Amino acid sequence: MDEEARLRRQLETDLRHAILRRQLRLDYQPLVRTADGELSGYEALLRWDHPERGAVGPDDFIPIAEETGAIITIGEWVLREACREAARWPDHLQVAVNVSPVQFQVATLADLVASALSESGLDPSRLELEITESALLKERASTVATLHRIKALGVSVVMDDFGTGYSSLSNLQSFPFDKIKIDRSFIASMEDDAAARSIVRAIVGIGRSLDLPIVAEGVETEAQRRLVLEEGCANAQGFFFGRPGRVALPRVLPGIRFG
Ligand code: C2E
Ligand code: MG
Ligand code: MG
Numbered sequence: 001m002d003e004e005a006r007l008r009r010q011l012e013t014d015l016r017h018a019i020l021r022r023q024l025r026l027d028y029q030p031l032v033r034t035a036d037g038e039l040s041g042y043e044a045l046l047r048w049d050h051p052e053r054g055a056v057g058p059d060d061f062i063p064i065a066e067e068t069g070a071i072i073t074i075g076e077w078v079l080r081e082a083c084r085e086a087a088r089w090p091d092h093l094q095v096a097v098n099v100s101p102v103q104f105q106v107a108t109l110a111d112l113v114a115s116a117l118s119e120s121g122l123d124p125s126r127l128e129l130e131i132t133e134s135a136l137l138k139e140r141a142s143t144v145a146t147l148h149r150i151k152a153l154g155v156s157v158v159m160d161d162f163g164t165g166y167s168s169l170s171n172l173q174s175f176p177f178d179k180i181k182i183d184r185s186f187i188a189s190m191e192d193d194a195a196a197r198s199i200v201r202a203i204v205g206i207g208r209s210l211d212l213p214i215v216a217e218g219v220e221t222e223a224q225r226r227l228v229l230e231e232g233c234a235n236a237q238g239f240f241f242g243r244p245g246r247v248a249l250p251r252v253l254p255g256i257r258f259g
């Protein structure tokens with residue numbers, strides 16, 4: 001076996017123990033109003049503190065977890081943990097959780113969402129599930145049915161990374177999304193690429209006509225913030241507003257006193 005395959009096998013094995021050994025955790029990145037940076041919530045982003053390798057990023061282990069099926073258990077932990085933590089935040093803040101396409105192939109996803117909500121006490125209107133378009137490729141009919149069941153709970157569904165992968169406008173017609181996030185690759189090149197800017201403008205136009213709010217992902221600079229605002233992205237996320245990290249809770253929450 002070559003070195004790469006060996007490393008992969010080792011990660012597969014390690015990943016199976018990661019939850020029990022408490023090596024997984026969630027960071028939270030601010031979701032804001034573009035105009036003034038007002039906080040509207042946080043996106044939960046999975047982190048793996050590997051004992052030997054240090055911090056392993058989701059792009060390096062989620063594909064492995066998806067292939068081995070470990071994502072089912074991991075995704076369940078993510079959802080329960082994010083709801084549990086968000087229930088302690090001020091009431092007006094949303095929590096966005098990424099859901100893997102593999103989780104959609106399990107018939108009980110909507111039941112898991114319902115269970116995470118009831119166990120945490122989080123109001124369903126505060127939860128958003130982010131789904132990339134690859135989730136929509138397989139089993140379209142059952143995916144639509146699952147999305148409707150999730151929405152019936154009062155939870156929103158968000159199309160993540162829009163404009164990349166297998167983007168198809170018909171996905172916006174067939175699936176009951178509440179919001180669209182424009183992939184950060186377009187935001188990154190907007191300043192010097194007129195085509196990227198046109199694509200952002202077109203996506204905003206589609207969002208307007210379908211009555212779907214638009215989020216600009218990956219805003220890193222004040223210039224980009226101004227550009228996406230000009231193009232009509234009312235909501236944004238990116239290093240300019242805040243990096244993923246711990247949520248700083250106010251010391252005094254309504255009705256609860258600490259210390
Ligand atoms: P995503 O859902 O599109 O999340 C946004 C990613 O962009 C995050 O990367 C975030 O750190 C990064 N990002 C945010 N703002 C900026 C910016 O201004 N500049 C740059 N260069 N990057 C920015 P991260 O945390 O590495 O996550 C990568 C992907 O892994 C996520 O993309 C998502 O698809 C997946 N992922 C993360 N957590 C989970 C999870 O709990 N479950 C599943 N199924 N997937 C997850
Ligand atoms: Mg996301
Ligand atoms: Mg995204």
Ligand code: MG
Pocket residue numbers: 161
């Ligand atoms: Mg992404």
